[in-house]
């Protein structure tokens with residue numbers, strides 16, 4: 256447990272992020288903690304890098320909406336101070352708190368306080384003896400560092416542990432966690448360290464964390480982006496939702512990439528729709544499709560969607576066209592229908608469909624096919640398929 260958040264043992268994968276404010280600035284830090292909570296963070300880590308920071312934690316923790324983990328480097332006494340301040344978890348870096356007796360002192364105090372410890376190995380700050388032995392921060396070196404630290408904790412009967420072996424190289428990060436997962440039963444905290452600015456940082460994090468989660472490795476995650484930490488929390492939460500590992504709480508927008516058939520500026524409509532729907536905070540999957548020819552069919556899995564065609568927007572629910580609106584009203588109509596859908600449910604909204612909408616959509620589809628041609632040559636192929644089946648192809 257990290258406070259009231261279970262980690263590991265089949266618990267939902269949790270999202271973590273870290274504040275960027277000075278911890279001594281209690282109000283600024285708390286306001287960031289609240290923003291992170293709002294963006295999807297279940298647990299927030301805060302640096303405890305000096306006495307003022309530890310004192311700040313004492314004021315922040317009782318007012319925080321989520322469990323707080325103190326990030327500790329170099330000075331084991333600050334871990335003891337953070338425990339005194341009431342943290343729910345400690346992150347210890349084995350690369351820079353290296354004395355066995357210091358680590359054991361912290362573990363005993365954490366056990367007394369009922370607080371968990373993350374053994375947070377980082378390739379950039381690996382124990383210098385291991386760096387020398389292995390030549391560089393290879394996966395085996397990261398895992399060895401973690402196992403060594405765990406031994407110290409277990410020696411004093413401490414088992415409330417989670418572990419991370421973060422690397423800035425995605426292949427090395429993935430390999431490190433795979434190796435670690437073979438060796439320990441403890442929950443794992445996943446992350447690509449120093450991933451950088453978006454979009455590169457997002458891609459690295461998704462590649463590393465997503466790969467491992469799909470292999471069943473990982474219990475809690477953090478995107479380490481050089482960006483507003485709210486972006487980290489949001490991305491972490493979205494990844495879990497897209498992988499089906501957490502329930503959807505926000506918008507999942509799917510949009511066609513657009514092509515020569517598109518009858519509207521799909522990118523512009525998708526951006527406008529995203530802004531409107533995110534502001535309304537609706538937990539549904541919405542599709543924005545560029546044409547009526549393929550749109551409703553291709554997006555039939557979506558809760559709701561809109562497809563453009565012949566100056567109109569064709570609004571559909573679960574692939575069935577329910578309303579036809581002017582192209583300029585597409586986004587407003589989508590927002591209106593999405594709101595009703597969340598309030599009233601699919602059955603009720605399908606029952607309230609405009610009965611002429613499906614016919615209008617079919618007319619527009621045929622008209623577009625006539626104008627643009629049947630790109631898939633479906634009609635022609637139907638005939639040849641029938642010929643082949645009946646042996647009439649000569």
Ligand code: SF4
Nearest residue numbers: 511513514517545546
């Ligand atoms: S939905 Fe229409 S516009 Fe969008 S990619 Fe498919 S065929 Fe092209």
